[in-house]
Amino acid sequence: MLLETERLILRPWQEAEAEDLFLYARDPEVGPAAGWPVHTSVENSLEIIRGVLSAPETYAVVDKETNRPIGSIGLMIGKASSIGIPDTEAELGYWLGAPHWGKGFIPEAAREIIRYAFQDLKLETLWCGYYDGNVKSKKVQEKCGFQYRYTKEAVYCALLDETRTEHITCLQREDWQST
Numbered sequence: 001m002l003l004e005t006e007r008l009i010l011r012p013w014q015e016a017e018a019e020d021l022f023l024y025a026r027d028p029e030v031g032p033a034a035g036w037p038v039h040t041s042v043e044n045s046l047e048i049i050r051g052v053l054s055a056p057e058t059y060a061v062v063d064k065e066t067n068r069p070i071g072s073i074g075l076m077i078g079k080a081s082s083i084g085i086p087d088t089e090a091e092l093g094y095w096l097g098a099p100h101w102g103k104g105f106i107p108e109a110a111r112e113i114i115r116y117a118f119q120d121l122k123l124e125t126l127w128c129g130y131y132d133g134n135v136k137s138k139k140v141q142e143k144c145g146f147q148y149r150y151t152k153e154a155v156y157c158a159l160l161d162e163t164r165t166e167h168i169t170c171l172q173r174e175d176w177q178s179t
Contacts, residue, residue, distance in 0.1 A: 005109065009064060010060070022042045030095055033131065033133075036160070057074050070097050071097055074113075076091045090126055094137075127168060129169065132164060146169035146171045147171070151166070
């Protein structure tokens with residue numbers, strides 16, 4: 001599957017992109033904010049491409065100018081999500097390499113994934129979350145029409161072996177259609 005926006009291509013990750021992934025995922029400002037540890041080597045990033053980023057509906061966010069991945073975005077549909085949702089719903093997740101922050105890339109990618117989820121996959125509801133303090137992620141969700149639903153305290157973040165507060169937002173197809 002390949003999705004396209006004005007500045008981006010959303011497509012499956014390729015194993016040959018382990019160095020590109022490591023370039024951004026080794027930054028302590030990126031992964032921990034999203035709930036995953038910094039990558040420790042190119043080999044670690046390759047393992048993540050093979051095991052995590054190869055999941056269905058997971059895409060590299062590729063800058064058309066460089067034809068290189070700068071982040072990732074994806075949908076965890078139904079049971080693939082950790083928040084307990086039916087197969088007619090999905091959780092949206094994303095991250096972006098720090099040098100590309102503040103340029104609107106993730107809202108642009110998210111809008112295309114949202115369109116795809118509602119129009120092509122016929123999903124009813126999309127969920128998204130952000131950990132306390134991740135203002136950038138909160139702003140992306142607001143820009144894309146997600147509405148605050150609830151807060152979960154003491155959420156165990158297994159990959160980092162710590163507990164956090166998570167805020168959950170939601171976007172329903174009928175609300176998206178009316179914008």
